[in-house]
Amino acid sequence: xxxxxxxxxxxxxxxxxxxxxxxxxxxxxxxxxxxxxxxxxxxxxxxxxxxxxxxxxxxxxxxxxxxxxxxxxxxxxxxxxxxxxxxxxxxxxxxxxxxxxxxxxxxxxxxxxxxxxxxxxxxxxxxxxxxxxxxxxxxxxxxxxxxxxxxxxxxxxxxxxxxxxxxxxxxxxxxxxxxxxxxxxxxxxxxxxxxxxxxxxxxxxxxxxxxxxxxxxxxxxxxxxxxxxxxxxxxxxxxxxxxxxxxxxxxxxxxxxxxxxxxxxxxxxxxxxxxxxxxxxxxxxxxxxxxxxxxxxxxxxxxxxxxxxxxxxxxxxxxxxxxxxxxxxxxxxxxxxxxxxxxxxxxxxxxxxxxxxxxxxxxxxxxxxxxxxxxxxxxxxxxxxxxxxxxxxxxxxxxxxxxxxxxxxxxxxxxxxxxxxxxxxxxxxxxxxxxxxxxxxxxxxxxxxxxxxxxxxxxxxxxxxxxxxxxxxxxxxxxxxxxxxxxxxxxxxxxxxxxxxxxxxxxxxxxxxxxxxxxxxxxxxxxxxxxxxxxxxxxxxxxxxxxxxxxxxxxxxxxxxxxxxxxxxxxxxxxxxxxxxxxxxxxxxxxxxxxxxxxxxxxxxxxxxxxxxxxxxxxxxxxxxxxxxxxxxxxxxxxxxxxxxxxxxxxxxxxxxxxxxxxxxxxxxx
Numbered sequence: 001x002x003x004x005x006x007x008x009x010x011x012x013x014x015x016x017x018x019x020x021x022x023x024x025x026x027x028x029x030x031x032x033x034x035x036x037x038x039x040x041x042x043x044x045x046x047x048x049x050x051x052x053x054x055x056x057x058x059x060x061x062x063x064x065x066x067x068x069x070x071x072x073x074x075x076x077x078x079x080x081x082x083x084x085x086x087x088x089x090x091x092x093x094x095x096x097x098x099x100x101x102x103x104x105x106x107x108x109x110x111x112x113x114x115x116x117x118x119x120x121x122x123x124x125x126x127x128x129x130x131x132x133x134x135x136x137x138x139x140x141x142x143x144x145x146x147x148x149x150x151x152x153x154x155x156x157x158x159x160x161x162x163x164x165x166x167x168x169x170x171x172x173x174x175x176x177x178x179x180x181x182x183x184x185x186x187x188x189x190x191x192x193x194x195x196x197x198x199x200x201x202x203x204x205x206x207x208x209x210x211x212x213x214x215x216x217x218x219x220x221x222x223x224x225x226x227x228x229x230x231x232x233x234x235x236x237x238x239x240x241x242x243x244x245x246x247x248x249x250x251x252x253x254x255x256x257x258x259x260x261x262x263x264x265x266x267x268x269x270x271x272x273x274x275x276x277x278x279x280x281x282x283x284x285x286x287x288x289x290x291x292x293x294x295x296x297x298x299x300x301x302x303x304x305x306x307x308x309x310x311x312x313x314x315x316x317x318x319x320x321x322x323x324x325x326x327x328x329x330x331x332x333x334x335x336x337x338x339x340x341x342x343x344x345x346x347x348x349x350x351x352x353x354x355x356x357x358x359x360x361x362x363x364x365x366x367x368x369x370x371x372x373x374x375x376x377x378x379x380x381x382x383x384x385x386x387x388x389x390x391x392x393x394x395x396x397x398x399x400x401x402x403x404x405x406x407x408x409x410x411x412x413x414x415x416x417x418x419x420x421x422x423x424x425x426x427x428x429x430x431x432x433x434x435x436x437x438x439x440x441x442x443x444x445x446x447x448x449x450x451x452x453x454x455x456x457x458x459x460x461x462x463x464x465x466x467x468x469x470x471x472x473x474x475x476x477x478x479x480x481x482x483x484x485x486x487x488x489x490x491x492x493x494x495x496x497x498x499x500x501x502x503x504x505x506x507x508x509x510x511x512x513x514x515x516x517x518x519x520x521x522x523x524x525x526x527x528x529x530x531x532x533x534x535x536x537x538x539x540x541x542x543x544x545x546x547x548x549x550x551x552x553x554x555x556x557x558x559x560x561x562x563x564x565x566x567x568x569x570x571x572x573x574x575x576x577x578x579x580x581x582x583x584x585x586x587x588x589x590x591x592x593x594x595x596x597x598x599x600x601x602x603x604x605x606x607x608x609x610x611x612x613x614x615x616x617x618x619x620x621x622x623x624x625x626x627x628x629x630x631x632x633x634x635x636x637x638x639x640x641x642x643x644x645x646x647x648x649x650x651x652x653x654x655x656x657x658x659x660x661x662x663x664x665x666x667x668x669x670x
Contacts (some may be wrong), residue, residue, distance in 0.1 A: 003550035003650065004513065005360040008223075012573070019457060019518060030120060031290055041061040042224070043455070043457045043472065043473065043474040044472070044474075045105070045451065045454070045455065045470065045471075045472055045473075045507070046470050046471050047451050047454065047468040047469065047470030047471070047652075048469050048470050049468050049469045050365075050369055050633060050651075051364075051450045051451050051454070051466075051467070051468045052451065052470065053374075054368075054369055054372050054447040054450075055102055055105055055106065055447045055450075055451055056106065056299075057372065057407070057409050058098075058102065058372070058408075058443065058444045058447050059099075059102050059106055059444075061376075061404075061405070061407050062095075062113070062404065062407040062440075062444065063095070063098070063099045063102060063111060063444060064110060064111060064114060064406050066114060066117075067402045067403070068095070068404045068436075069092075069095070069114060069507055070116070070118075070121065071429060071430065071434050071435060071436065072095060072441075073092050073121045073122045073125070074091040074121075074430075075088045075091070075092070075134050075429060076092075076122060076125040076132055076133065076134055076152075077125055079133075079134060079135055079136040079139065080134055081134040081135050081139075081143065081144065081145070081148070082136050082138075082139040085139075085142060085143025085144065085145075085161070086134075086143065086144060086427050087143075087144035087147060087148060087370075087425060088134045088148070088149020088427050088429060088436075089133060089134035089135075089144070089145070089147070089149065089150075089151065089152065089425065089437065090144070090147055090148050090150075090151045090425075090438065090441065091152025091436045091438075091441045092118070092122060092151070092152065092155055093148075093150070093152050093153070093154045093155030093156075093158075094151055094154075094438070094441035094442045094445070095107065095155075095156040095441050095444065096115065096119070096154075096155030096156075096158050096159060097151075097154050097155055097445055098441075098442065098443065098444025098445035098446075098447075098448055099111065099115055099158075099444060100115065100158040100159055100161065100162045100336050101158070101444070101445060101448035101449065101452060102181035102444055102447070102448040103115065103162055104162060104448070104452060105448055105451045105452055112162070112164075115159060115162075115234055116159075116163075116168070116498040117157070119155075119159050119168075119172060122152070122155075122156075123171070123172075123175050124181065126175055126178070126491070127252070129178075129179030129182050130175075130179050130181055130182040131182050132149070132175075132179050133145060133148065133149055133151045133152075133501055134148055135148075140186075141186060141187065141194055141199040141420070142199065142200060142201070142276070143200060143201075143202065144200065144202070144207060145199065145200075146183070146187075146196070146199045146200060146207065146208035146211055147200070147207040147208065147210070147211075147266075149179070149183060149211065150208075150210060150211035150213075151552055152182060153179055153211070153214040153215075153218065153380040154213070154214045154217075156173075156175060156176040157173075157176060157214055157217050157221070158171055158216060158258075159172055160173050160176070160203075160221070166191060168628060173218075173221060173222065176218055177218070177222065177224070180215065180218060180227065180230075180281075183211075184230050185228070186229070187199060188233060189233055189236075190254055195237065195239060196208050196209055196211075196233070196237050197209060197237050197238070197239070198233055203240075203261050203263045203266055204240035204241040204242055204243065204260070204261045205239075205240060206239050206240050206245065206261055206263065206266045206267060206269075206270055207263075207266045209234055209237065209239045209240070209273075210266055210269035210270045210272075210273060211234070211273075211393075212234045212235065212270060212273030212274065212277060212373075213269065213272050213273035213276055214273075215231045215234065215273070216228075216231050216273060216280055217231055217276065219231065219280065220280065227326045228281070229569070230396075231273075231277050231280075232277075232281070234273075234284070235274065235277055237291075239270045240259075240260070240261050242260065243259060243260045243261065245259060245267065245270060245271075246270075246274055246286065246289055247289075249271070249290070249292050249293040249296075250285055250286070250288060250289035250291040252290065252296070252305050253594075255296050255299075255300045255317070256293065256297060256300070256315050257294055257300060257301065257314075257315040257316055257317045257318075258299065258517075259315075262314045262315040262316070262446075262559075262626070263313060263314060263315075264301075264308050264309040264313055264314060264333070264336045264339075264351050265313060265314070265333065265335045265336045265339050266314050268297075268336070268339045268340060268343050269339060270622060271289075271290050271293050271294075271343065272339070272342065272343055272346060274286050274289065274290055275287065275290045275346055275347075275350065276346075278290065287350070288610070290347070292353075293385070294343065294344070294347055297315075297340075298319070298355075298359070299319070299383075300317055300320075301315055301318040301319060301648055302318070302319060302359065303318050303322040303332065303414065304317065304318040304322060304414070304518065304565055304581045304583070304588050304665065305332070305362070305363070305365050305366035305367050305370075305412065305414070305588045305650055305665065306337070306340075306359065306362035306363030306364075306366050307332040307333075307336060307337040307340060307363055307366075307367045307412060307491045308332075308336050308337075309331060309332060309333060309336050310322050310324070310327070310331045310332065310414070310564070311327060311329065311331060311563060312329060312330055312331070312333075313330075313333040313335070313336060313424070319568065319578075320568045320570055321570075321576075322414055322567070322666070323414070323415075323566075323567025323568065323576040323577070323579040323581075323666045324415075324567075324570065324573050324576045325573055325575045325576055325579070325654070325668075326372060326572075326573055327414070327416070328415070330384075330411040330421055330422050331411060331412070331413070331414065332367060332411060332412040332413075332414070333410060333411055333424055333439065334367070334368075334371045334408055334409065334410050334411070334439035334442065334443055334446075335410075335424060335425070335438050335439050335442050336411070337352055337363055337368060337371070337412075337446065338368070338375075338442050338443060338445050338449075339442075340363060340448055341360050341363050341364070341368070341446055342445065342446075342449065344356040344357075344359050344360050344363075345360065345449060345453060346547075348360075349515065354512055354539060354540060355515070355539065357453075357465050357466070357512055358512075358514055358515045358539070358586075360450075360453065360466075361466060361514065362586055363587045364446075364450050364466075365490055365586045365587055365649070365650075365651060365653075366586075366587065366588050366649075366650045366651055367412050367441075367618075367650075368447065368450075368651075369651035370409075370412055370419070370448045370650055370651040370653070370654075371408045371409045371410075371412060371439070371443060372407065372447065372651075373405065373406055373407055373409060373655075374654065374655065375421060375631075375655045376405050376422075377419075377655060377656055377657040377658075378394075378395075378398050378405060378419045378657070379394060379423065379657060380418075380420065380452040380657060380658050382418065382421065383420055383421060383422060383423070383449070383658075384422045385426065386426065386670070387428075389428070389432065389448060390423075390426055390428060390435070391495075392432070393428045393432045393434070393435050393443055394423065394426075394435060396432075396433060397433065397434045397435055399431075403434065406423065406437065406440045407440065407443060407444075408439050408440050408442075408443035409439070409657070410422055410423055410424030410425075410437060410439035410440075410578055411424065411439075412434060413654070413663065413664070413665075414661060414664070414665045414666055415664055415665075416663070416664040416667055417580050417662065417663070417664070418654055418657060418658060418659060418661070418663070419654040419655065419657045419661075420657025420658075420664075423435075423437045423439075423440070424437050424438050424439040424440075425437045425438025425439060425440075425441075428450055446606045450466060450468075451468065451618075453465055453466060454466040454468055455472055457474045459493070459512065460476055460477070460506065460507040461507065461508050462474070462476075462483075462508070462509045462510070463509075463510040463512075463541065464505060464509070464510065464511050464512060465512055466512075467485070467487055467489045467495045467512075468485065468487075468489075469485050469486055469487050469488075469557075470485055471483070471484050472485070476505045476506075476507045477505055479501055479503055479505040480501065480502065481499060481500070481501045481505065482499070482500040483497055483498070483499055483500075483549075484497070484498045484500070485497050486498075489558070489585075490560070490584075490585045490586050490587050490634075490649075491633065491634050492560065492584065493517070493556075493557055493558030493559060493560045494555070494556070494557050494558075495521070495555070495557075495558070496553060496554070496555050496556075497553065497554040497555075497556075498551070498552070498553045498554075499548050499549075499550065499551070499552045499554075500550055500551070501548070501549070501550050502550070503549060503550075504547050504548060504549045504550075505547065506545075506546065506547045506548070507548065508544065508545045509543070509544045509548075509554065509577065510541040510542065510543050510544075511536070511541065511542045511544070511554070511556055512541055513536045513537060513538050513539065513540055513541070513558070514538065514539075514543055514558065514585075514586065515538055515539045516538070516559075516560070516561045516563075516585060516586065517538050517539055517558040517559045517560070517561060517585075518559050518561055518581070519535070519559045520535070520536055520538070520556065520558045520559050521533065521534075521556075521557045522534050522535075522536050522542060522554070522555070522556050522557070523554075523555045523557075524544065524546075524552065524553070524555075525552070525553045525554075525555065526549065526551075526552050527549050527550060527551030527552055528540070538669060550615040560584050560617075561583075561584075561585065562582070562583070562615050562616070562617040563582075563583050563615065564580050564581070564582060564583070564586050564610070564615055564640075565580065565581045565583060566579070566580050566607070567579040567580070567581075567666065572670055575668065577607075577670050578607045578668060578670075579666040579667060579668050579669070580607075580610065580669065581665050581666055581667070582615070582617070582638055582647060582667070584617050584634075584636065587634065587649045588649075588665055589617075589634075589636060589638065589647035589648065589649060589650065589652065589654075589665075590647060590648055590649070590650045590652045590653040590654075590663045590664060590665050591645065591646070591647055591648075591657070591662060591663065591664055591667065592648055592653045592654065592661055592662070592663045593660060593662040593663070594660050594661055595624075595626075595646045597645070597647065607669045607670075609641065610640055610641070610669055613638075613640050613641030613642075614639075614641070615638070615639070615640055616636050616638070616639040616640075617636050617637070617639075618636065618637055619635065619637070620634065620635040620636060620637045620646055621633075621637060621638070623644060630646045630651075631652060631655065632649065632650045632652040633648075633651065633652050634648060634649040634652070635648055636648070650665060
């Protein structure tokens with residue numbers, strides 16, 4: 001019975017897909033793949049390892065905290081943002097989007113119940129005109145009001161996509177329409193309406209223009225032309241008040257850090273929306289614009305650990321500036337990193353290009369998991385707050401039994417420094433008894449993305465995008481297939497995938513061979529103990545097309561390729577080119593103070609000497625306590641020439657948010 005239901009569902013979705021051109025078919029998977037495979041139980045996934053641990057940690061410590069949901073929804077009861085034109089309206093929708101995607105992975109019934117309750121609470125605050133805002137009518141459509149309304153719309157659409165009750169789905173989507181209808185009644189090109197780029201005097205209005213994405217998503221659901229017309233209007237306005245960011249990307253003459261507005265998070269959000277719009281209207285020009293924009297970011301902004309923006313939250317030619325010796329401020333905002341991962345995922349679904357998965361993996365294993373507050377650290381004396389009284393609000397709320405210790409850090413250091421230096425997007429609430437932050441609210445959208453993207457199953461194709469230990473269950477031609485994955489990746493490069501099934505079945509398996517793995521080895525071992533071995537090329541999917549039998553095993557040995565990356569030549573900072581970073585597979589390694597036997601991290605050799613010395617990385621043989629060892633995913637003895645020192649994976653470093661775990665990636669040579 002279940003299988004017949006599955007087939008009916010697939011036929012219905014195929015009718016929907018047929019409306020799109022073949023060129024855009026991959027991109028439609030952004031909206032169908034997860035729901036095809038997971039929501040309807042065609043594929044069951046249960047990973048373990050850090051990806052699973054991060055998603056479940058965030059679910060337990062943040063997303064199941066009812067007081068946090070009440071706090072963020074209650075902001076719509078009054079008008080708390082009138083006073084400072086703030087962004088308290090963003091928190092609920094950000095949390096809801098990440099929570100819904102987390103639910104798609106964990107399928108936790110308690111979480112579903114909590115989300116349903118929170119949606120009902122939010123809708124209670126929607127007024128007769130359809131408004132859901134933290135601004136009053138007298139103060140609306142300025143500051144961060146449209147940004148907050150964008151995330152309300154995003155949150156409602158996210159819940160709609162997981163909702164199982166038809167009546168609730170109808171109620172939620174009608175509320176989303178009323179919410180957007182009110183905005184469209186006051187914002188637009190018609191006389192008496194406010195231009196969208198004039199609804200905020202911050203960053204030339206790109207924060208407001210980023211509502212483009214949920215507008216298009218709502219159109220995809222209800223197919224009301226007025227919403228597509230509004231999306232076209234947003235695109236025509238160019239994103240920014242005095243500069244057309246979309247045309248600039250299409251012309252491809254400037255790097256994004258050369259735009260007159262360089263706020264990384266909001267810029268990328270606008271291009272997420274532009275890609276969705278271009279796929280609906282089948283406008284190749286805007287697809288080219290998004291490709292150009294992402295290519296320029298990869299060339300000029302992407303850092304060794306994967307994120308963007310090495311000066312505050314701004315694009316600043318980060319690929320050059322990341323090894324700099326003169327800037328000591330915050331960098332690599334978590335909001336930027338998660339949005340970057342989401343934009344890369346869209347580009348992968350649109351193009352099928354493996355390079356976007358490689359970049360997601362880089363950011364995942366370094367910045368994303370580095371930001372997850374597994375040790376439940378709290379900010380220390382060195383943490384910077386924008387307002388002096390914010391410190392008291394922070395201390396009060398994190399100590400309260402009904403409070404919430406942040407599940408995410410907001411910024412990631414590269415030069416010698418600590419985590420927990422600031423709480424991004426901090427706003428006090430409930431008469432200074434509580435707070436939330438932008439990075440705290442967005443992080444779950446990153447930790448959910450990874451396990452959901454890990455494996456794709458479609459028809460007779462099983463594609464392995466990200467390697468995580470665990471079990472997968474899926475159907476191929478009505479035959480139940482189980483794949484058990486055993487690996488310690490990325491601590492080493494061996495991945496073993498064993499198949500179990502009741503009868504033999506033909507299907508294609510595609511395995512991602514990462515860019516760094518130059519000499520990998522793949523072996524298929526059959527149940528009869530026969531072996532076939534090949535040497536796949538890097539930066540490609542390797543395809544295995546065959547009839548599989550119970551007991552067959554795939555063994556992939558990736559070359560982790562230990563290597564050194566040197567800082568780029570910078571005429572204004574000569575020492576930055578004398579800094580080096582150590583890489584191992586997708587991992588960036590870091591030195592950490594509590595593991596050092598001596599002060600200082602300057603190398604005992606000159607750059608010219610280090611260039612000619614061999615690099616060796618192996619599991620540490622140093623005598624460390626069990627309690628200390630378990631705090632790290634990887635502990636390596638790194639040898640360059642005659643010097644050996646201890647390094648750890650970047651994500652495990654600095655987790656106390658104090659000087660005792662001061663950390664650095666870029667090592668200075670003499």
